[in-house]
Amino acid sequence: MSDELQCLNLQNGVKIPSVAFGCAFGDWVGKSDFQGFLPEQAWYAVNAALDAGYTALDGAHVYGTERIVGSILGQRLASGALQREELFITTKLAHPAAPPHINLSHLRTWDADKVDSIEERLKDDFARTLDDLAFGYVDLLLIHWPGTFAGTDASFAREARARIWKTFIELYKKGATRAIGVSNFTKEHLTSLMEDVSEIKPMVNQVEYHPYCQDRSLQEFCQEHHIVLAAYAPFASGAFSMLKDPVLVKIAENHRVSVGQVILRWHVQSGRCVLPKSSNPKRMKQNLALFDFSLSDEEIAQIDALGSGDPQRTCPDPSSIV
Template sequence: MRDAHHDLRTVTLHNGVRMPTLAFGTAFGDWVGATAFQGFLPEQAWRAVDLALDNGYRAFDCAHAYGTERMVGTLLGQRFASGALTREAVFITTKLAHPAAPPHLNVSHKRTWDADRVEDIAQRVRDDMVDSLDDLGLGYVDLLLVHWPGSFSAPPGGDPEVSRRARATIWRAFCALADKGAARAIGVSNFTIDHLRQLITDVPEPAYRPAVNQVEIHPYCRDPELEAFCRAQGIVVTAYAPFASGAFELLRDPVLVAIAGRHGKSPGQVVLRWHLQRGRTALPKTSRAERMVENQAIHDFVLDAEEIRAIDALGAGVARRTCPDPYTIV
């Protein structure tokens, strides 16, 4: 657990890059609502990202698959052009190598792919990186992540060695991009301990160890063993879906409501404070300006050890996920 009395606004990655602990998520669409699961709706990013910039966000979590890099790049570019913002003042994360999406999702086949269907994996990574930087209008990103460790559709007993070799090939391509200055830091997303162990074995150079592992974590979905492994390896854990994307009525949980009442805060603020005190970074996403302000106002109170334990206990059972389970990926 990070010292709650120290400033929790940034964390230093193992290569010395300083990363904000809160970044604005840019995966827009209907994930867990009452309507049919649809997927990405990038048009929602225009207003939300503009509001986020207006309300002080300077870190943005993007991905090639989200279809929102052009919106983020255009909105940043307007502020660069006016002189209101400089490139150095923002921290931009993007992700490549998203596996082929299920056919019922409205995600372009040009943005997602399975490694066993690609003739030249490293070239595909390089090509996608060019497209992402072009859409963002940037010469580099601050953090580049492998979006998923492998295919969603690999049959049970799919070839683990093929998947392992593909991960190493993708990672070597990421290392080369970092060496060229296209990314200041590189990491992974949705990797389990086994995925990480294999990658560290296959690409053992300390400088190329992943700096970040971005995974689904919220009070109903925890993986203490994975977090402990990452800490031991110097890998920062980032929580996506930090509020469970609005699912499971998480923010109405009586434990969170009671803790929030004691501090005069909202349950959402309590959850974000829990993430930061637990040593994670987090990616809150909202389209409402008042919630954007609220999500950043978490540095004027501290959760005590008993409150941290009470929140931890909410996820003691089977993890409730809003995204695919990475443990099903070979």
């Protein structure tokens, strides 16, 4: 890959790969009766992703896959097949408590108003993450969500975000992470956080973003403040028949690539990082093969136009979090 878009520069000069492999497995958006994570699927998928050429892995404390990821990476580091400096490891903390019908443990999720100390809970969770990975540091640490899913106290939620961010800054200054950022933050969440803690701005904001779920106002805000926007669920997790959209299919035919490659190329040409996930080795390699073709301005505009309606989401709407 020789395209200049294969990495983006964060505010502090750290380079973040444009394409990372998502390490959440299972069903957590209600597509079946079971709602929860299946970390055992990571054993095959992460190995296959590394074989396909991925060096950036996107995880989270709540996913339950960090011990598996750490074991797989440890084997490759031990053999000399990989060096730590070649990897870019992202994790996330502070996932709010999930609804009772979803199989997510309170050991991995919590609401800020239900713990004795936000700061200590964060540090304890981060220590567990590093222990599971068997790493001394991560490359990017994100606040998983801006607050609780059912919270109504906006003042407390804002205070909690500031306290979490100050703890992240402390970990960053200690070298426990090379960069810090947020996930699922709206423009309003970002604005208030930067007002409350002005020392270091978020370097990344990871949000659901795909052709049917676009927020150009948020992207413009992030660009203005030098915050890299990272897109999760770039294929809408297979929902809404998006991969069969005639506009996307036609563009893919024009370039003799897959619809998935068109979507991912749209993301990187628009200045976003992207987090595709697949269990198919062929698709994994395709999802990295984005740098030998380009979309025209007209094609970019056609895909942009697919998001002109109300966003179609596979995850909760962050704007509902106070």
